[in-house]
Amino acid sequence: MNTDNVVTRMAPSPTGKFHIGSVRTTLFNYLFARHNKGKFIIRSEDTDRERSKPEYEQNMLDSLAWLGLEYDEFYRQSERTDIYSTHIQKLIDTGSAYEAEASNDDTHKKVIRFKNPNSKITFTDLILGDIEFDTTELGDFVIARTIDTPIYHLTVVVDDGVMGVTHVIRGQEHINNTPRQILILEALGFKRPEYAHIPLIMSPRGGKLSKRDPEVIPTLEYKDEGILPEALLNFMAFIGWNPGDDREIMSKEELVEEFNLLKVQKGGGVFNIEKLYWINKQYLTKLSDDEFKEYLKPEMKTVESISGYTEEMFDKILPVIRERIHAFSDFREMIKDGELNYYFIEPELDSEKITWKTSTKEDTVRHLSHILEMLESYTGDWNSDNLKTLIFPYAEEAGKGDVLWPLRFSLSGKEKSPDPFTLLEVLGRGIALKRIQANVEALKKSPI
């Protein structure tokens, strides 16, 4: 493999929102170019006037900007018609192409076909190895509708040739297109680039990942989901590639440094969304508190509308939140399930659930009253460590579940919540004591 003056390109057609599969192809092209200090080109293949839309092109650009995959040059095929015409004419002049009657369809009277020499084409794929095709069955395939309306195979070959693309890195679904393109390229006298057909991303349900799969949401919707760009890049890079050691978390810079096209997997890889969320969690953990608050911003409106909300309290529970979320969906769920409410407003009393399964109501009243006394006479620093030291010996003696569950429940009113000591600290002395007191009172009055 030659790695001098590397030029790679990503050539998407703007006929839909930029999705995850394209991200991976872009990433591999980007990584290979940057690793070799080469050039990375984006080429919008918008020759299909019917299906191409400017907003899709913009969506692609926005996606790349979000991901931080910067490119060196940008081209739009719809603006390069003259270049294609010149080359088509050249093919006609040299007898490599000819105008022919349309075969079955009569929407156009004539088309331009490539004169197939019916040769065998062999090429060495950087990932797959030697591949041989007999081009006879391809026939004289169409390369343009008219001299001004070229078709995919022609534009790709001309652009790659003119732009000096040295390495064509694309999905394996393009393998069958390669011999056709080599035929045109040879007729035009371009230097043959090196090919690297990267494995497809597969659906967990079988087959290649398609629009039908729930994983295939437009790239920017992952942003809306609270996936960090570095996490998505990290995850995508690891489908079909790995650094060869046990590292799982790698920054974009590290990926650039380590990326090796020759080590890319041959077989397709399944998109495992669970792992994406796990990786995202790892990146979330690295954020500073300020960065994390910034990250949470899109969801903060709902949080701020919780009755009793104060920023002061929110800052206190930030560590609790940080521990619990992998992406926005977790945060939204916390909000929806009321897991934030009890920090700001008193929970409803529930004298049924407050008693641990091995206890009686009387036990609970006794334990809670005892803790209340301990806390009331406690004058030290009100933090979870100290409070644990204060209460834990009693809990161990009387039964951890029997004591700790009611304590925690009286503070949060929830079956799921952080541990009692954290709750005591976060809520503060005044509120905590008031809640425990209220529960003791209620229990005493309740029947059974």
Added chain:
RNA sequence: GGUCCCAUCGUCUAAUGGUUAGGACAUCAGGUUUUCAUCCUGGAAAUCGGGGUUCGACUCCCCGUGGGAUCACCA
């Protein structure tokens, strides 16, 4: 169906002829402040099948089988 590609735990993968086949996600069990989450420890879990080559095969060759891609005047 033709052509082409691929094949290690459920998933992503490591092991460039010699390893008790390693790691991560997920899963299960135990522990941490008997809940939830986080974290820690441990377990279960794979070389598709059959032939070769070789002292020795996940690794090389052949044949099956399975999976996938592609067969447009779309890209």
